[in-house]
Amino acid sequence: MTDVQPTLKAEQEGAGDGVRPVFELFEGFALTSVLASLERAGLLERLEGGGLPADADDGPDGLPLATLRYLAQRGIVEESDGTYSLSDRGRAIVKDKGYLVWLQGGYGHVLAALGDFSTGARRYGSDVIRDGRWVADGSALIGRDDVSPHATAVLETIDFSHVVDLGCGNARFLIAAARRFGVSGVGVDLAPEACEDAEHAIAAAGLSDRLTVRCGDAGDLDAIPELERSDLAVAFFLLHEIFEHGRDALMAYLRKLGTLMPKGAHMLVAEVQPASGAPEERWRPEFTLLHAIMRQQLLTEQGWHEAFTEAGWSRHEVVELGLPGAILLLYRNENGAEA
Ligand SMILES: C[S@@+](CC[C@H](N)C(=O)[O-])C[C@H]1O[C@@H](n2cnc3c(N)ncnc32)[C@H](O)[C@@H]1O
Numbered sequence: 001m002t003d004v005q006p007t008l009k010a011e012q013e014g015a016g017d018g019v020r021p022v023f024e025l026f027e028g029f030a031l032t033s034v035l036a037s038l039e040r041a042g043l044l045e046r047l048e049g050g051g052l053p054a055d056a057d058d059g060p061d062g063l064p065l066a067t068l069r070y071l072a073q074r075g076i077v078e079e080s081d082g083t084y085s086l087s088d089r090g091r092a093i094v095k096d097k098g099y100l101v102w103l104q105g106g107y108g109h110v111l112a113a114l115g116d117f118s119t120g121a122r123r124y125g126s127d128v129i130r131d132g133r134w135v136a137d138g139s140a141l142i143g144r145d146d147v148s149p150h151a152t153a154v155l156e157t158i159d160f161s162h163v164v165d166l167g168c169g170n171a172r173f174l175i176a177a178a179r180r181f182g183v184s185g186v187g188v189d190l191a192p193e194a195c196e197d198a199e200h201a202i203a204a205a206g207l208s209d210r211l212t213v214r215c216g217d218a219g220d221l222d223a224i225p226e227l228e229r230s231d232l233a234v235a236f237f238l239l240h241e242i243f244e245h246g247r248d249a250l251m252a253y254l255r256k257l258g259t260l261m262p263k264g265a266h267m268l269v270a271e272v273q274p275a276s277g278a279p280e281e282r283w284r285p286e287f288t289l290l291h292a293i294m295r296q297q298l299l300t301e302q303g304w305h306e307a308f309t310e311a312g313w314s315r316h317e318v319v320e321l322g323l324p325g326a327i328l329l330l331y332r333n334e335n336g337a338e339a
Helices: 004-013 022-040 044-048 065-073 088-095 097-112 114-119 132-146 148-155 172-181 192-204 225-229 239-243 247-260 284-293 301-310
Strands: 077-080 083-086 162-166 184-189 211-215 232-236 266-272 313-320 326-333
Touching: 022 044, 022 065, 022 097, 044 083, 044 088, 065 077, 065 083, 083 088, 088 097, 097 114, 097 132, 097 284, 132 148, 132 172, 132 192, 148 172, 148 232, 148 266, 148 313, 148 326, 162 172, 162 225, 172 184, 172 192, 172 211, 172 232, 184 192, 192 211, 225 247, 239 247, 239 266, 247 301, 266 301, 301 313, 301 326
Parallel strands: 162 184, 162 232, 184 211, 232 266
Antiparallel strands: 077 083, 266 326, 313 326
16 A cells, blocks of 8 residues: 555656656647647637637537646646636647648648558558648648748849749738739649639639639649749749659759740749758658658758759749748749740
């Protein structure tokens, strides 16, 4: 009896023979799943919108009390005077919810299949594929704070009137550019769910007269006639998909873009650089692993620079983005016919 009680207490507190790091993973996994799932169901915004009263039997506005209590136990919300509201920590995490949605919604099931990929029981691409909608939606949320403000600042330094957004996702950037710069444009995306979301978002923004969506492979440049009259191509987190087919394919792609687009046109690219191996590096190791599962490699800033200059584009600017290890590159087309 006297032996059992201290052991039990130590186990309950996770003390035992020191810190047990497994519980950090356990809690991170559960919280990521809960928060991303609430966001996907449209429930997280209810907490973002202000405090929720705790007096309802089953929880207010579709958020069960058990969930709110759990979020309080984990320091995401606080209960005060019968109301649950985001804590400072909760607000900071929810501000960056795009990372959780991207990971859990877009790739949770892909990571869960890693063992099967390793044994050959299942194959990425034919048996398991990422969820295009949540990759696009997560990217858009991440981009809102960690890409768009940087991209807008860079675009303020050049003139352009028609944009082609290659791998446009839900068109969040096209819509922002149309509003901010008054330009017209076309978005191209391979995922039907992303195209559907992009079309809805453009219509909801009242921009259908200036923005269109082409659902198809951005790798097939001949199928994008708008390139000939576009003075800006945007490719945010798309070019590594072209690089998947090898460096020759990437070079052919950049060269062809250069011949189709007018001389002097610009290309704005966002990419994540591969994990460097530095201790405690954020985001890059997970991003690199997921892309390796999809048989995709990432390039460093220098790797992109060599490819662009070899294909006849000159560098105008490089900016570090809010996403750890991500860069924004602006190149100018030195090929092609004069506009
Ligand atoms: C990581 S998301 C980025 C979306 C958007 N550019 C952004 O920054 O929010 C990459 C997008 O590229 C699209 N994509 C991937 N391969 C493509 C291809 N070959 N042609 C067109 N779109 C593609 C995906 O469907 C996805 O919407």
